[in-house]
Amino acid sequence: MITLKLLALIGSGGSADVFRLAGGRVLKLYREGLDPGVIAREHDGVQHALDQGLHVARAFGTQAHRGRNGIVFEELIGKPLLHLPLLRPFRTRALLRRFADYHARIHLCSATGLPHAQHDIVRVRLLEAEVGESLRKRALDQLSAIPRGDRFCHGDYHPGNVILTRNGIAAIDWSNASVGDPAGDVARTELLFRYAAYGRSLRRFPALRAIRQMTADFYLRHYCDHTGVSEAAIDAWRLPMAVAALVPGSRIHRPTLVAALKRRGFSV
Numbered sequence: 538m539i540t541l542k543l544l545a546l547i548g549s550g551g552s553a554d555v556f557r558l559a560g561g562r563v564l565k566l567y568r569e570g571l572d573p574g575v576i577a578r579e580h581d582g583v584q585h586a587l588d589q590g591l592h593v594a595r596a597f598g599t600q601a602h603r604g605r606n607g608i609v610f611e612e613l614i615g616k617p618l619l620h621l622p623l624l625r626p627f628r629t630r631a632l633l634r635r636f637a638d639y640h641a642r643i644h645l646c647s648a649t650g651l652p653h654a655q656h657d658i659v660r661v662r663l664l665e666a667e668v669g670e671s672l673r674k675r676a677l678d679q680l681s682a683i684p685r686g687d688r689f690c691h692g693d694y695h696p697g698n699v700i701l702t703r704n705g706i707a708a709i710d711w712s713n714a715s716v717g718d719p720a721g722d723v724a725r726t727e728l729l730f731r732y733a734a735y736g737r738s739l740r741r742f743p744a745l746r747a748i749r750q751m752t753a754d755f756y757l758r759h760y761c762d763h764t765g766v767s768e769a770a771i772d773a774w775r776l777p778m779a780v781a782a783l784v785p786g787s788r789i790h791r792p793t794l795v796a797a798l799k800r801r802g803f804s805v
């Protein structure tokens with residue numbers, strides 16, 4: 538058995554810790570108890586992204602460490618876009634355009650051969666969401682009415698899952714990658730911009746929350762203008778994606794999203 542030397546913890550997310558290894562590699566070590574299906578989906582997703590010619594971190598295979606499952610990836614040198622320079626509007630807008638363009642590039646890719654379907658992933662979340670039965674049914678009905686797409690979708694595309702490197706933007710965290718409808722993928726990104734968990738500064742400063750809404754608007758407008766995807770197509774996904782985000786352990790700030798749904802007349 539190979540024993541790996543973990544040099545430093547370089548990142549942590551909801552499902553994994555990421556450690557630097559020697560030789561320009563990192564080990565993404567998933568939390569104990571995580572569904573192995575999620576790890577397989579990440580491996581399939583990143584492999585598919587590579588096959589499609591997208592700029593991503595190459596995967597070198599799976600690797601267990603002290604009872605936890607992991608995947609070894611190439612280390613991307615750069616910073617997650619999450620640290621957008623919000624107080625430098627020109628730079629922020631330029632980065633948001635690149636962020637939206639990369640998303641559009643993912644959606645130009647065929648997803649033939651990828652075994653995971655966006656409708657199925659969202660449906661499972663809708664069944665697990667902590668909401669009343671009538672809202673669940675409404676979201677499920679709305680999902681069923683949307684045609685299944687045939688494009689490559691990331692499934693969790695947000696500025697924390699995008700790294701700005703010397704060679705351009707690269708998306709990480711492909712564990713929700715699927716064949717699907719780009720409009721749904723965009724609706725998920727919009728939702729994350731607007732409602733992802735609030736840090737202390739966002740809770741304290743309403744102006745920062747307003748900037749977040751403006752970034753969401755800017756991303757959406759740029760994406761739609763450059764792809765021809767309509768606002769109506771994205772709108773059809775908004776309720777299913779919002780309800781699907783009300784699962785336990787979600788990165789969404791539940792009180793804010795619930796308040797927004799109630800303002801729109803939904804009983805949660």
Ligand SMILES: Nc1ncnc2c1ncn2[C@@H]1O[C@H](COP(=O)(O)OP(=O)(O)OP(=O)(O)O)[C@@H](O)[C@H]1O
Pocket residue numbers: 547548549550551552553554555563565594610611612613614617693697698709710712
């Ligand atoms: N290939 C890589 N090269 C460099 N840094 C990386 C790489 N993969 C991940 N990271 C770092 O580790 C952090 C967590 O990685 P990742 O988003 O894949 O974890 P996660 O637990 O799946 O996240 P989430 O909370 O979105 O589910 C990233 O934000 C990034 O800083």
Ligand SMILES: [Mg+2]
Pocket residue numbers: 550551697698710
């Ligand atoms: Mg992540």
